[in-house]
Amino acid sequence: MIHEWWSDRSDERFWLEVTQRTDLGANLKAPQTNEQGNEFWSYSLLKYVRPGDIIFHYHRLEQAIVALSAAVGEVWEDDIVWAARGTSARTAGIHPHPRHGWYIGLERFSTLEQVVRLEQIRDEQSAMIEMRDKLAALAGEPLYFPFELGQRRPLRPMQGYLFKLPRFFVERFPDLTKGVALGAFAPVARVVQKLGNSYRPADEATAVGQRDPFSVDPALVERGLRGHAFTQNALAKYLREHGLDPRSPRPDEPNFDLAWVNQDVSWIAEVKSLTKANEEKQLRLGLGQLLRYRQVLSLQGPVRAVLVAERQPTDDTWDLLCQELNIMLLWPGNWDKKLP
DSSP: OOOOTTTTOTTOOEEEEEEOOSSTTSEEEEESSOTTSOOOHHHHGGGGOOTTOEEEEEETTTTEEEEEEEEEEEEEEEEEEEOOOSHHHHHTTOOOEEEEEEEEEEEEEEEEEEEEEHHHHHHTHHHHHHHHHHHHHHHOSOOOOSEEOOSSSOOEEOSSSEEEOOHHHHHHOHHHHHHHHHTTTSOOOOOOOOSSEEOOOOOSTTOOOOSOGGGSOHHHHHTTSHHHHHHHHHHHHHHHHTTOOOEEOOTTSOOOSEEEEETTEEEEEEEEOOOTTTHHHHHHHHHHHHHHHHHHHGGGSOEEEEEEESSOOSOTHHHHHHHHTTEEEEOTTOHHHHOO
């Protein structure tokens, strides 16, 4: 049973993902149980994230809070490739394997201008203990605090995946509050800037979802599918090989999959995985997304829209429809023929 101490505190909307994944900001995902088949609170917390909550990302390899995102949509269930990274899991020789999991979508990913390093957090340990104890006295325990605050060894992240990050922690570090104010959650400004941020590769190895994307939130579930991840990364690789710079969206841009600039024209791509059952729905969805993305981004200059399918559609009329809408239809194998 999760102790929702934050449920009546609207300003307690922060979480901390502790991970070493390469696709930060793609989503939150965790197995439904631990290796023994029992519920584990750090996984179950994912079900309590609400739309609009702010997720900070702590990267284990960098030993720092490096970015933030906004939660969007509701939690859904699907398969996940996972293995715990704690000492007991390593000792038992547990390797990543498919399991039942939970997901929630993220958007408006933004890297912090200045990351908050573990050393900085350790410098605040005494204050952290005092503020944590004060909150615990008011709200009760457990707080699901992300850092171990004992005296026997230096402060470090707890073993687990998702943690509740109290407001006092965010306010203690100006770089975090600045990230909230100026990063992912600032009002959208219609100013001309360089298109996108540096490309963030999709995680092909752990993208195993099998569900029909239309049963929850199509665009968010879609990005958890292996076909989507493989196709997106393959296009990014092709662009780099041809001297172009693949980009991922900035927080103030539409949530496209991939973009690049060629001869002062912005190219916006939406990637769709296809099955025989969902091909029609997926391609219709992609067209609608691209029409909206193109309209929004055209305020800053010329835009070309690209619908990227995992494979060639079985219905040839999709190519004709895309031509009528001035949208380029691509799939692996025809990039050389169509891209300038």
